[in-house]
Amino acid sequence: MSVLIYASHDGGKFPKSVLELASYAFALANKTGGQVTALVTGNPVGPELDKLGKSGVSKILLTPEPMGPAFDNRAYAALLASAAQASGASCVLFSDGAISRAVAPRVAVRLQAGYAAGVMGLPESIEPFRIRRSVFTGKAYGFVEITSPVKVMILARNSWQIAETPVACTIENFIPGITAPEAGFEVVKVEEQTGAIRLQDAEVVVSGGRGLKSGDNWKILEDLAGSLGAAMACSRPVADEGWRPHQEHVGQTGKVIAPNLYFACGISGAIQHIGGISSSRVIVAINKDPEAPIFQFARFGIVGDLFQVLPALTQAIKKLKSE
Amino acid sequence: MKILVCMSVVPDTTTQIRFKPDMNSLETSGIQWIINPWDELALTRALEIREQPDSGVTQVSVIHIGLKDADPVIQKALAVGADSAYRVNVAAAGAMEVACQLSEVVKKEHFDLVIAGHDSADYNGSAVGEMLAELLDWISFSSICSLAAAKDSITIEREMDTRTETIIAHPPCVITIQKGIAKDPRIPSLRGIMGARSKPLLQLEPIPCAGSAAFVKFENPAQRSKCRMIDPAKPEELVELLRNEANV
Numbered sequence: 001m002s003v004l005i006y007a008s009h010d011g012g013k014f015p016k017s018v019l020e021l022a023s024y025a026f027a028l029a030n031k032t033g034g035q036v037t038a039l040v041t042g043n044p045v046g047p048e049l050d051k052l053g054k055s056g057v058s059k060i061l062l063t064p065e066p067m068g069p070a071f072d073n074r075a076y077a078a079l080l081a082s083a084a085q086a087s088g089a090s091c092v093l094f095s096d097g098a099i100s101r102a103v104a105p106r107v108a109v110r111l112q113a114g115y116a117a118g119v120m121g122l123p124e125s126i127e128p129f130r131i132r133r134s135v136f137t138g139k140a141y142g143f144v145e146i147t148s149p150v151k152v153m154i155l156a157r158n159s160w161q162i163a164e165t166p167v168a169c170t171i172e173n174f175i176p177g178i179t180a181p182e183a184g185f186e187v188v189k190v191e192e193q194t195g196a197i198r199l200q201d202a203e204v205v206v207s208g209g210r211g212l213k214s215g216d217n218w219k220i221l222e223d224l225a226g227s228l229g230a231a232m233a234c235s236r237p238v239a240d241e242g243w244r245p246h247q248e249h250v251g252q253t254g255k256v257i258a259p260n261l262y263f264a265c266g267i268s269g270a271i272q273h274i275g276g277i278s279s280s281r282v283i284v285a286i287n288k289d290p291e292a293p294i295f296q297f298a299r300f301g302i303v304g305d306l307f308q309v310l311p312a313l314t315q316a317i318k319k320l321k322s323e
Numbered sequence: 324m325k326i327l328v329c330m331s332v333v334p335d336t337t338t339q340i341r342f343k344p345d346m347n348s349l350e351t352s353g354i355q356w357i358i359n360p361w362d363e364l365a366l367t368r369a370l371e372i373r374e375q376p377d378s379g380v381t382q383v384s385v386i387h388i389g390l391k392d393a394d395p396v397i398q399k400a401l402a403v404g405a406d407s408a409y410r411v412n413v414a415a416a417g418a419m420e421v422a423c424q425l426s427e428v429v430k431k432e433h434f435d436l437v438i439a440g441h442d443s444a445d446y447n448g449s450a451v452g453e454m455l456a457e458l459l460d461w462i463s464f465s466s467i468c469s470l471a472a473a474k475d476s477i478t479i480e481r482e483m484d485t486r487t488e489t490i491i492a493h494p495p496c497v498i499t500i501q502k503g504i505a506k507d508p509r510i511p512s513l514r515g516i517m518g519a520r521s522k523p524l525l526q527l528e529p530i531p532c533a534g535s536a537a538f539v540k541f542e543n544p545a546q547r548s549k550c551r552m553i554d555p556a557k558p559e560e561l562v563e564l565l566r567n568e569a570n571v
């Protein structure tokens with residue numbers, strides 16, 4: 001099965017999720033006898049492109065951004081569908097993120113392809129094509145059977161390990177035979193997110209709940225995050241109270257994340273909260289209530305007052321790091 | 324401007340998810356059904372906008388693709404203020420089939436703005452809005468966290484992977500909303516509940532729509548291993564465990 005991946009990048013650098021995607025695509029292509037092609041827009045420099053070859057990409061299709069600063073779902077969908085046809089791909093893969101969620105469903109319509117988002121692991125079988133994904137916001141798994149010749153899928157975050165599988169990689173300029181659609185909209189303001197570690201990409205996340213009592217108490221959490229190089233998150237009531245910005249809210253009605261390590265501090269572990277974090281590899285819970293449901297989901301737990309436990313934990317981490 | 328809010332009907336978010344013994348479908352007995360939380364927020368915002376005199380919004384309707392047992396949940400949408408509701412009478416197997424049925428109604432009823440939720444709390448496809456836009460050949464915007472309307476244009480904020488954009492768009496278009504669009508969903512008043520009975524809930528027959536992806540079986544997650552408790556006076560123990568056993 002030949003596979004096309006969309007290798008998106010942030011200002012010329014491929015995020016971890018794209019390298020995971022390349023490794024996954026290589027494993028899938030290998031299992032089914034095929035090769036991996038990557039579509040790259042804009043102009044990442046050579047050493048960045050080399051990373052794709054090291055992760056199993058045999059061919060890179062390099063193409064200009066379909067249009068200026070205004071991201072148009074239609075233009076990207078047309079571009080990807082055209083690249084899929086040009087490379088003869090029977091599987092088009094995306095890493096998870098806002099752009100993929102905006103474009104992949106349109107590509108599926110264009111290619112008359114069956115679609116599945118948030119897939120985890122290689123297909124259970126190829127004929128028929130059956131693949132596993134999470135459903136009911138992390139409460140169960142479902143197997144999707146895709147019957148169309150072409151499949152369009154989004155790989156779940158943090159669900160595949162990056163592997164070194166170097167192959168010979170050629171780079172081709174790709175000129176799609178598409179005309180840009182008429183805009184019908186204008187972007188009047190852009191705010192770039194800078195500085196802070198992005199929650200969805202973070203390896204380690206430190207999260208606070210109502211147990212912190214007030215937005216003024218966040219310093220102890222920020223210190224812990226600082227000692228670990230972690231991103232910050234929070235429960236919904238914390239965002240609703242305005243203690244923290246809504247971008248940090250995780251759960252059923254917030255962001256869904258899957259870091260390697262998630263610290264739940266003063267969070268009870270309501271089912272709607274768990275929905276957003278259940279794919280984390282290791283969950284650590286710090287709560288004064290030994291009966292708090294969060295301990296049913298955590299791998300490690302500390303029963304205690306977070307106002308004492310957190311500073312002590314930060315100290316212990318700093319000490320270990322300085323050794 | 325006529326707004327259509329797409330609505331899925333999902334198990335209450337506290338439901339313990341169980342499947343039928345053959346693991347082929349959801350065990351629905353005892354489930355309390357609700358409006359998908361994202362769709363409820365979309366409806367809330369649409370109603371807020373309609374109430375503003377200069378928004379140019381003349382109608383807010385909801386649509387659900389599904390069978391008759393969803394009607395009580397659809398009634399709730401009418402009770403909080405939607406003007407009318409549509410239900411296309413078919414159990415759709417996937418997002419593509421849902422989008423296909425929606426496109427038919429959007430065209431026939433001449434809606435200008437269609438709002439979908441970021442994700443459905445049941446099968447989490449998060450695809451319907453964009454598939455619909457592609458079928459209609461409309462512009463679309465996803466990850467929308469704020470929405471305002473003025474006569475023939477809308478102003479929206481879109482949260483992309485690394486930036487937030489403010490956009491002015493001219494319908495027809497589809498938007499897919501996420502967190503931030505509205506705060507708390509509305510609670511139906513007694514008057515609203517009474518009034519809902521006289522509002523139209525139109526049952527439409529499906530058009531032929533084919534999809535090529537469907538769930539064939541389900542699985543409950545493996546039992547999590549027991550939580551290992553650490554003495555609060557010994558945080559260094561946790562740090563060691565994380566480093567050695569959890570490899571972080």
Ligand SMILES: Cc1cc2nc3c(=O)[nH]c(=O)nc-3n(C[C@H](O)[C@H](O)[C@H](O)COP(=O)(O)OP(=O)(O)OC[C@H]3O[C@@H](n4cnc5c(N)ncnc54)[C@H](O)[C@@H]3O)c2cc1C
Pocket residue numbers: 208209210211212234235236237238249250251252253254265266267268269270271272273276286287288289292304305306307336360
């Ligand atoms: C439709 C719907 C969607 C929802 N979506 C989300 C969502 O996306 N995300 C989300 O998070 N919630 C969501 N919720 C809300 C959810 O049900 C819970 O109300 C919420 O997660 C609770 O937040 P919390 O754990 O911060 O607060 P609480 O439940 O109040 O828990 C606070 C915890 O802090 C502990 N604590 C207090 N003081 C201390 C101390 N000094 N030291 C240590 N521990 C202490 C307490 O023991 C308690 O366990 C949703 C609810 C609904 C109905």
